[in-house]
Amino acid sequence: MTLEVIILAAGQGSRMRSSTPKVLHPLGGKPLLQHVVDAARSLEPSAIHVVVGHGADAVRAAMDGSGLRWVEQAEQLGTGHAVLQALPGVRDESTVLVLYGDVPLVAPDVLQTLVEAAQDAPALLTAVLDDPTGYGRVLRDGHSVFRAVVEHKDAATDELAVQEVNTGILAAPASLFRRFLPQVGNSNQQREYYLPDVLSLSVAEGIAVRTATVADPLAVLGVNDQLQLSRLERELQRQRAEALMTAGVRLADPARIDIRGNLRCGRDVFIDVNCVFAGEVILEDGVHIGPNCVITASRIGAGTEVRAMSHLEKATVADDCTVGPYARLRPGTALAQGARVGNFVETKKARIGAGSKVNHLSYIGDCEMGEGANIGAGTITCNYDGVNKHITRIGDGAFVGSNATLVAPVEIGSGGFVAAGSTITRAVPEAELAVARGKQRNISGWKRPGKVNKD
Secondary structure: OOOEEEEEEEOOOOHHHOOOOHOOOOOEEEHHHHHHHHHHHOOOEEEEEEEEOOOOOHHHHHOOOOOOOEEOOOOOHHHHHHHHHHHHHOOOEEEEEEEEEEOOOOOOOHHHHHHOOOOOOEEEEEEOOOOOOOOEEEEEEOOOOOOEEEHHHHOHHHHHHOOEEEEEEEEEEEHHHHHHHHHHOOOOOOOOOOOOHHHHHHOOOOOOOOEEOOOOOHOOOOOHHHHHHHHHHHHHHHHHHHHHHHHOOOOOOOOOOOEEEEOOOEOOOEOOOOOEEEEEEEEEOOOOOOOOOOEEEEEEEEOOEEEEOOOOOOOEEOOOOOOOOOOOEEEOOOEEEOOOEOOOEEEEEEOOOOOOOOEOOEEEEEEOOOOEEEEEEOEEEEOOOOOOOOOOEEEEOEEEEEOEEOOOOOOOOOOOOOOOOEEEOOOOOOOEEEEEOOOOOOOOOOOOOOOOOOO
């Protein structure tokens, strides 16, 4: 069997009330359309054709387009018309699966079942809804055999009572589409060419239409407005939270976690409330994430604790470290084993050695720090001269006192000591003390200024 997939992604999505094409609105950290493309790729088709129209250039630019065949639908005249635009690029011997760029949660195993049912006849995916308003109804004869799909706006009163609906997702041999799509008319209230009409044409010629009903209607829910998008976001996050807990992760509240990428966790990981994970994030064994943290594209080593309100982006944290609370690790930060970065500390392109500590209110940027160093509160590395960035090197066991300013490029040797309040502009040799501050002068007899009487 040769499988090809056609994804319909040409609609404007006017009910989204947004200048962004509907299929590019994010769900779980990636565009709606990307979810559909990923599901299609899991079936290993020989080709994926994406039909675009509104915002076509933006859609192409935003997608991981490798292996996608783009088809332009200049006029949006309905789903049947959209598939017809892609058919010239489809091989005659293929089975064709039609998906929708705004239906992101359908599972690959459901699609595989549908494809297998469509080797020599069309197969339609249906759902049973408590409230089918707006959906095309699936009509059957007295023996429950598929007869047709009627759109909501074209349905009679008795047909509107039907709760089984057309999801729009169907599969059929390419030859059947070539045969029947040109016969589809637009004699309906929308004046559009409906793809499900090929099913009625098949039945009329004695070709039985197979159906499969999806167990969870949310899996085939489309996105037409921001309310529906938010509903799917919660459903996706619920699924991801349950998968984590099934794998042994302890969540303080599974309803208060957002995974906007791929989160991989080891054993005995704990995640507190209101945490956001974006991109590829790895939490190794025994990691503890405090409340209200945002972690993006980072790796956290075993036994490390990330305390409340901390932000990590493209950072690497080794085993048994402590980060936060209120710490910000910017891209290029790497903490070696047992390092500590404390409250209101910001780092950027900083390599902090094993057992080193930056505990309070400091900025460490473009810095290479050895093992066992201690950085006092209020210390900053002045890494930017207005044009270029420069490196600060701090050796093993160095001690930098509070409120020190290290003007890069500069080096503090191993065991070097910087007195509190110093501004360091030259290298500090190993095991030496650097004092670089104005000499204190006490003025005897000084009187504190008093308030001026303005009367």
